[in-house]
Amino acid sequence: MSDATQNSGLPKLTIDIGPLFEDQWTGIPVFTRRLVQALLRDGSLDLEFAFRMTKIPRESVVGALRCGSGVLLRSEFERGAGKSYPLIDPYATLLFPSVKECFNATRREASTVHDVSTLVMAENHVPENVDHHMRNLARELASDDVVFCVSEASRAALTVAYPSIAQKARLLMQYVDWPAEFETLERNLSPPVLGRYAAVVGTIEPRKNLALLLRALALPEIRDSDIRFVVIGKTGWKVEQFMAGLTPQEREHIVFSGFVTEFMKYRLLRHAEFLVYPSIYEGFGIPALEAMSLGKPVLCAMTSSLPEVVGDAGIYFDPLSASEFAAAFAEISDAGRLAELSSKARVGSNAFGWARMAKPVVDWVKGIA
Amino acid sequence: MQTQGPTVISVPARELANVAVPGSVFEIGILRGSTISPELRVAIELIAAIDSNHSVSSSVRCIARPEIFTHGASLDWLMTQIEGVTDHIALSDGTALKLIPGLRNHLFTYGLQSHRRFIDFKKLTRRAPELLGQFHSQINSFHRVSIDGLAFEPAPWLLNRHEFSVSEPVWFHDLYLNPHSLENSAELMLGWGTLDTPSFEAFSKIRYVPLTDCAARDEQFQHIVAELIATTYFEPGVCLLMRLPLATSDLTERMRLALGGIRGAHRSIPQTRANNVFFTSGDLGDDVLSELAPRLSLLLHHSFDHWRHPKSVYEASEEIAVFLDRQWTRVSDAAKKLLTEAFGQSPQFILSARSLDVDGFPE
Numbered sequence: 001m002s003d004a005t006q007n008s009g010l011p012k013l014t015i016d017i018g019p020l021f022e023d024q025w026t027g028i029p030v031f032t033r034r035l036v037q038a039l040l041r042d043g044s045l046d047l048e049f050a051f052r053m054t055k056i057p058r059e060s061v062v063g064a065l066r067c068g069s070g071v072l073l074r075s076e077f078e079r080g081a082g083k084s085y086p087l088i089d090p091y092a093t094l095l096f097p098s099v100k101e102c103f104n105a106t107r108r109e110a111s112t113v114h115d116v117s118t119l120v121m122a123e124n125h126v127p128e129n130v131d132h133h134m135r136n137l138a139r140e141l142a143s144d145d146v147v148f149c150v151s152e153a154s155r156a157a158l159t160v161a162y163p164s165i166a167q168k169a170r171l172l173m174q175y176v177d178w179p180a181e182f183e184t185l186e187r188n189l190s191p192p193v194l195g196r197y198a199a200v201v202g203t204i205e206p207r208k209n210l211a212l213l214l215r216a217l218a219l220p221e222i223r224d225s226d227i228r229f230v231v232i233g234k235t236g237w238k239v240e241q242f243m244a245g246l247t248p249q250e251r252e253h254i255v256f257s258g259f260v261t262e263f264m265k266y267r268l269l270r271h272a273e274f275l276v277y278p279s280i281y282e283g284f285g286i287p288a289l290e291a292m293s294l295g296k297p298v299l300c301a302m303t304s305s306l307p308e309v310v311g312d313a314g315i316y317f318d319p320l321s322a323s324e325f326a327a328a329f330a331e332i333s334d335a336g337r338l339a340e341l342s343s344k345a346r347v348g349s350n351a352f353g354w355a356r357m358a359k360p361v362v363d364w365v366k367g368i369a
Numbered sequence: 370m371q372t373q374g375p376t377v378i379s380v381p382a383r384e385l386a387n388v389a390v391p392g393s394v395f396e397i398g399i400l401r402g403s404t405i406s407p408e409l410r411v412a413i414e415l416i417a418a419i420d421s422n423h424s425v426s427s428s429v430r431c432i433a434r435p436e437i438f439t440h441g442a443s444l445d446w447l448m449t450q451i452e453g454v455t456d457h458i459a460l461s462d463g464t465a466l467k468l469i470p471g472l473r474n475h476l477f478t479y480g481l482q483s484h485r486r487f488i489d490f491k492k493l494t495r496r497a498p499e500l501l502g503q504f505h506s507q508i509n510s511f512h513r514v515s516i517d518g519l520a521f522e523p524a525p526w527l528l529n530r531h532e533f534s535v536s537e538p539v540w541f542h543d544l545y546l547n548p549h550s551l552e553n554s555a556e557l558m559l560g561w562g563t564l565d566t567p568s569f570e571a572f573s574k575i576r577y578v579p580l581t582d583c584a585a586r587d588e589q590f591q592h593i594v595a596e597l598i599a600t601t602y603f604e605p606g607v608c609l610l611m612r613l614p615l616a617t618s619d620l621t622e623r624m625r626l627a628l629g630g631i632r633g634a635h636r637s638i639p640q641t642r643a644n645n646v647f648f649t650s651g652d653l654g655d656d657v658l659s660e661l662a663p664r665l666s667l668l669l670h671h672s673f674d675h676w677r678h679p680k681s682v683y684e685a686s687e688e689i690a691v692f693l694d695r696q697w698t699r700v701s702d703a704a705k706k707l708l709t710e711a712f713g714q715s716p717q718f719i720l721s722a723r724s725l726d727v728d729g730f731p732e
Contacts, residue, residue, distance in 0.1 A: 304443060
């Protein structure tokens with residue numbers, strides 16, 4: 001019996017859970033959580049967890065998954081528990097849900113590429129972030145047995161830049177998993193007093209293209225509508241000028257919620273008319289899928305991964321054209337059209353599930369091409 | 370090497386910050402009428418001026434962000450917008466290299482006289498070398514990358530100006546370098562006032578070094594410049610002209626940048642006002658260069674956009690030396706061919722003694 005199967009009889013996989021050490025789980029930490037939960041549910045692999053090349057006890061990880069935060073996980077590690085943790089097996093099959101912190105640490109490795117925006121639109125990032133993502137990317141990819149990409153768009157963009165890895169680039173697409181209690185909790189609360197609104201979800205940063213909404217506010221389709229925009233997400237980077245420059249009139253039309261809990265996001269999406277996704281570039285676009293899972297169609301930029309996620313549950317516009325955006329806004333605001341798209345939204349979101357996420361990883365570990 | 374058919378261009382995103390872009394695809398005229406960098410303006414005029422003999426017409430269209438149209442529906446949408454287009458010229462300032470799948474992609478780098486942009490470009494080609502390898506050709510440059518030990522160099526082609534006139538007056542400042550205080554040096558030079566045009570008749574030889582921000586920060590190049598300055602002080606029949614880097618509009622800052630580079634070479638330079646070594650505030654126009662040409666010797670840093678001047682100026686010059694980044698142990702045949710075509714004569718090549726350190730690894 002090989003080393004990989006000697007204990008449980010199942011093939012072993014070690015997952016680097018570095019992203020779960022974050023306090024607030026959004027973006028990649030949420031992706032990591034979903035991946036771990038999908039693989040636990042699948043049950044065909046013997047999972048181990050690691051951080052900085054040391055094994056993390058399974059119960060600590062499961063505890064963090066229950067809490068939905070990495071606070072305890074990290075404090076436990078930093079308080080010194082990590083000193084007694086064993087090293088990972090150098091023969092392990094090791095999966096990184098994001099960029100690698102090290103490479104060639106084990107015999108067989110895979111990393112996950114979420115997007116290549118630091119390569120293709122570096123101007124939207126601070127230089128330190130670009131360096132962090134790009135400094136070792138070529139060597140990381142070279143050391144990978146398989147490179148997982150979170151969408152066809154990310155795979156296409158990555159393999160344009162690194163055509164030599166095309167043969168080993170596979171898809172690893174996530175899914176939406178609202179906690180079951182959200183629906184019950186929501187039923188017992190009054191709707192938020194916001195009037196009619198469209199939700200915009202994501203950290204506020206240049207790539208999210210909120211400037212398009214401002215430009216479009218001058219157009220009659222938007223100006224004369226009673227639908228406001230509610231922007232859900234924390235303020236990120238390189239947007240200080242944008243935020244400071246908003247006029248009182250613009251703030252009437254665009255409301256900023258700041259960072260909200262998962263439940264608040266659920267609530268705000270649930271009561272929105274539809275989701276607006278003006279982003280100029282996305283690796284996947286999980287907010288679109290989250291909205292669709294609640295039956296909300298998407299007013300969606302024609303860019304990168306969004307058409308493959310949203311499919312026919314959205315109305316598309318050129319992300320640099322305010323007039324196209326306004327026309328698409330008018331179309332989706334029509335009650336009949338909205339109802340038609342809403343039914344497609346739920347169907348579309350059902351195509352993404354935990355089994356779909358687990359399969360490519362299981363196939364890789366088992367050596368299935 | 371030229372484009373095959375209808376062509377689109379793309380420009381760096383930062384250039385679009387002050388452009389009212391109506392959509393992802395727009396006419397080049399919108400760029401012309403907007404605030405963009407002077408370097409980009411020259412580059413797009415060169416592209417737009419390619420006449421029908423060379424496929425690119427003056428109604429060239431521009432794609433604002435080609436990188437967002439990655440595949441599938443978004444790429445199909447883009448292709449519908451630019452139906453019939455066969456070629457894409459990616460104008461790059463070093464921060465990104467943009468390819469459009471399905472088109473013949475050509476690279477036109479500009480603005481690498483900025484040290485920061487040059488470093489960005491070096492990082493990019495080091496971090497994703499296969500990107501450069503996929504361009505069908507490159508305009509006015511001879512960038513090369515190594516992939517698995519093999520050199521890749523998109524075929525260079527020349528697209529240079531036919532004339533270059535200077536719209537703003539150029540001032541000349543006598544050089545003075547106090548190695549202990551760049552501020553004092555610049556202050557004195559400015560205090561002495563400007564010369565309209567020095568009397569060049571007295572000089573049998575004129576050396577011209579158009580400094581760039583990148584050149585001023587290139588220690589190896591500055592060794593050569595400092596040596597030239599020191600030598601010229603003792604050659605009354607020779608004149609040395611150094612164009613100040615165009616990095617900023619602040620003349621004092623530009624002087625400090627240039628002097629800082631020279632000082633960094635640690636070469637002893639007489640600490641007195643030079644009568645035959647001058648900084649120029651801007652580019653010398655073709656009229657001045659042509660007049661000086663028979664006695665003119667040029668030293669060009671690799672970051673200088675050689676295509677700013679027409680062939681006629683270079684052709685008439687006595688000699689031309691080009692200082693190259695030590696990316697390679699030898700100059701490629703394609704680079705020699707491109708520059709010989711640009712200059713109308715074979716330049717002398719000087720390879721930097723040291724390679725640039727990128728991400729902790731020298732090339």
